[in-house]
Amino acid sequence: xxAIVAAFAVVPxxxxxxxxESLMLGAVYMILALNLNLMIGYTGYVNFGSIxxxxxxxxxxxxxxxxxxxxLWAAMAGAAVVVAVLALxxxxxxxxxxxxxxxxxxxxxxxxxxxFVANFGLxxxxxxxxxxxxxxxxxxxxxxxxxxxxxxxxxxxxASLLASYLIKRSRFGLGLFAIREDEDAAMVLGVKAPLYxxxxxxxxxxxxxxxxxxxxxxxxxxxxxxxxDLTLSIEAIVMMMLGGQATVFGAALGGFAYEQFRGYxxxxxxxxxxxxxxxxxxxxxxxxxxxGGLVGWLHERWPATRRxxx
Amino acid sequence: MTxxxxxxxxxxxxxxxxxVDGVSLTMEEGEIYGLxxxxxxxxxxxxxxxxxxxxxxxxxxxxxxxxxxxxxxYRVVERGLARTHQIVKPLNDMTVLDNVTVGGCFxxxxxxxxxxxxxxxxxxxxxxxxxxxxxxxGHLTIAGKKRLEVARALAGxxxxxxxxxxxxxxxxxxxxxxxxxxxxxxxxxxVGILIIEHxxxxxxxxxxxxxxxxxxxxxxxxxxxxxxxxxxxxxAYLGDPxxxxxxxxxx
Numbered sequence: 437x438x439a440i441v442a443a444f445a446v447v448p449x450x451x452x453x454x455x456x457e458s459l460m461l462g463a464v465y466m467i468l469a470l471n472l473n474l475m476i477g478y479t480g481y482v483n484f485g486s487i488x489x490x491x492x493x494x495x496x497x498x499x500x501x502x503x504x505x506x507x508l509w510a511a512m513a514g515a516a517v518v519v520a521v522l523a524l525x526x527x528x529x530x531x532x533x534x535x536x537x538x539x540x541x542x543x544x545x546x547x548x549x550x551x552f553v554a555n556f557g558l559x560x561x562x563x564x565x566x567x568x569x570x571x572x573x574x575x576x577x578x579x580x581x582x583x584x585x586x587x588x589x590x591x592x593x594x595a596s597l598l599a600s601y602l603i604k605r606s607r608f609g610l611g612l613f614a615i616r617e618d619e620d621a622a623m624v625l626g627v628k629a630p631l632y633x634x635x636x637x638x639x640x641x642x643x644x645x646x647x648x649x650x651x652x653x654x655x656x657x658x659x660x661x662x663x664x665d666l667t668l669s670i671e672a673i674v675m676m677m678l679g680g681q682a683t684v685f686g687a688a689l690g691g692f693a694y695e696q697f698r699g700y701x702x703x704x705x706x707x708x709x710x711x712x713x714x715x716x717x718x719x720x721x722x723x724x725x726x727x728g729g730l731v732g733w734l735h736e737r738w739p740a741t742r743r744x745x746x
Numbered sequence: 747m748t749x750x751x752x753x754x755x756x757x758x759x760x761x762x763x764x765x766v767d768g769v770s771l772t773m774e775e776g777e778i779y780g781l782x783x784x785x786x787x788x789x790x791x792x793x794x795x796x797x798x799x800x801x802x803x804x805x806x807x808x809x810x811x812x813x814x815x816x817x818x819x820y821r822v823v824e825r826g827l828a829r830t831h832q833i834v835k836p837l838n839d840m841t842v843l844d845n846v847t848v849g850g851c852f853x854x855x856x857x858x859x860x861x862x863x864x865x866x867x868x869x870x871x872x873x874x875x876x877x878x879x880x881x882x883x884g885h886l887t888i889a890g891k892k893r894l895e896v897a898r899a900l901a902g903x904x905x906x907x908x909x910x911x912x913x914x915x916x917x918x919x920x921x922x923x924x925x926x927x928x929x930x931x932x933x934x935x936x937v938g939i940l941i942i943e944h945x946x947x948x949x950x951x952x953x954x955x956x957x958x959x960x961x962x963x964x965x966x967x968x969x970x971x972x973x974x975x976x977x978x979x980x981x982a983y984l985g986d987p988x989x990x991x992x993x994x995x996x997x
Binding site: 607 | 797799818819820823824828829831835836837838839840844847848849851852853854856858859898899902
C-alpha cells in the first residue's frame with residue numbers, strides 16, 4: 437500500500453508531464469474503483485451509479501470555487517459534506533431494494549441527476565461551468581496548479597486505500613461482509629443492516645466527490661454529460677471486477693490496469709472507437725472464467741498470497 | 747421472577763391460511779421447551795414471529811419481560827435471543843471462525859472483534875468444529891453447517907436460544923453429539939432453549955415441557971409423558987397408540 441503511494445509520488449517527478457497526466461487519470465480511476473468496491477465487493481450491492489458521487493461532488497465544488505471564490509480545500513470539504521449527506525438520505529430510501537432492483541434504481545439515480553443538473557440554472561445548465569484562469573493563482577499559477585492537483589489526487593488515492601483496508605479489518609466491515617453473504621441471516625445475528633448499508637453507501641461517496649472536484653478543477657470545465665457519464669460508472673465496475681472484488685489490492689490494481697489498457701486502445705489506431713466493446717467483452721470473460729478477478733485468481737492458485745494481497 | 751419468554755395469543759395469517767393461530771406459552775429461564783407437530787403446523791412461522799423475521803397479525807411476544815413484538819431481528823437479539831435456521835444459512839464466503847465472530851460482535855453483548863474471535867474459538871471447540879475454523883463455511887458438510895448454526899447463535903451469549911430442527915439430516919452419531927451439545931449449553935450457561943424437532947426420541951428425552959401444534963393452534967401442552975399419552979396427539983401426530991410407551995422406554 438505504501439509502495440503504491442510512494443510510486444505515484446516519485447515516478448512523475450522523474451518521468452515528466454506526459455506520464456503525470458496518465459498517472460493522474462489512473463489515480464482517479466483507482467479512487468473510483470476502490471470506493472465502488474466498498475459497496476459491491478464488501479456489501480454485495482451492485483451500484484451502477486457510483487459516478488453520481490464524482491459528478492455531483494465536482495459540480496458542488498466547482499460552483500463554490502467559481503461563484504463564491506472558495507479555496508480548493510474548502511470546495512473539496514464542502515462537496516464531500518453535501519454529497520455524503522445526500523447519499524445517506526438517498527441510501528436510506530433505495531437500499532430497501534435488493535439485488536437487481538437496487539442496481540436498476542442506481543441507474544435511475546444517474547440519469548435523473550444528469551437531467552436535473554442539465555436543467556438547473558445554478559450549475560450552468562447543460563453547458564456547465566467554466567473556471568476562470570484567476571482561480572489557479574492561489575496554487576501558484578496554472579502550470580504549478582497541475583502539479584499540486586496531481587499530488588492532491590495521490591493523497592485521495594492514499595486515503596481510499598487506507599479507508600478500504602481499515603474498514604475491511606473492522607467490526608463494521610465484518611458486518612458488511614455478513615450482509616453480502618446473507619442479509620437475512622446477518623440481521624438475525626444482530627447486524628443492523630439498514631443502517632450499515634446507508635452508512636457505507638454514504639462513506640463510499642466521500643472520496644469520489646473530492647476526486648470530482650480535483651479532476652474537473654484541473655480540466656477547467658464541468659458539464660453534465662461528462663460529470664454524470666454512465667459509461668464511466670460501468671467502466672468502474674469493470675476495473676473492480678478485473679482486479680478482484682472485495683480485495684483492496686485488487687480494486688486498486690484493476691483501476692490502474694484498466695486505465696493503462698484503455699489508454700492503449702484509445703491511441704492504437706486499430707481499436708480507436710472500440711474500447712468499450714473490448715471493456716464489455718472483458719467484463720463478460722471475468723464474470724465467466726475468473727469471478728474473483730486477478731487477485732481472486734492469485735488467491736486460488738497460491739492460497740499463501742491471501743495474506744499479502746488483502 | 748419474570749418469565750424468559752411469554753407469548754400471548756400470537757397469530758399470523760398468510761392470505762386465507764392461518765399459519766399460527768392464537769399460540770400462548772410461558773418459558774422459564776434455563777428451561778428446555780419442545781415444539782412438535784406435523785409438517786406445516788406453523789412451528790417455523792412461530793419462530794419467525796418470535797425472532798422478528800416477520801410481525802404477527804395479533805398477539806404479543808415478551809423476552810425477559812420486555813415487549814419485542816414487531817421489532818426487527820437485530821433489536822430482538824439485543825434483548826437476548828438467538829436462533830438457528832431449519833434451512834441452514836451459512837455466510838458461505840467467510841471462514842467458519844468469521845461466521846462465529848459475527849455472532850459475537852453483533853449479539854447481545856456486542857463484543858469487540860478480538861474478544862469475539864477468542865470466544866468464537868472456545869465455542870467452535872465446544873461444538874467440535876475447532877479443526878475447521880479457517881475453512882470457508884460454504885465448504886462444510888451439512889452436519890458441519892448445522893453445528894455452525896448453533897455455534898454462531900451461541901456466540902452472542904443469548905439468554906434464549908431457538909433451535910429449528912438442528913438434528914434433521916444428521917446420522918445417529920452426529921445426533922448423539924448434538925444432543926450432548928444442547929444439554930451442555932443449558933447446564934453450563936443456563937440458556938433457555940425452545941426447540942423444534944421431528945426426532946421424537948430425542949425431543950422427548952431433552953425437553954422439560956412440550957407443546958404440540960396442529961394447523962397453527964396448540965393441541966396439547968405438558969411434560970413429555972403427558973403429551974405422549976394424550977389421545978388427540980396420538981391421533982393427529984404420533985399415529986400409533988403404543989408409541990408413547992415405546993418412546994418412554996427408549997428415553
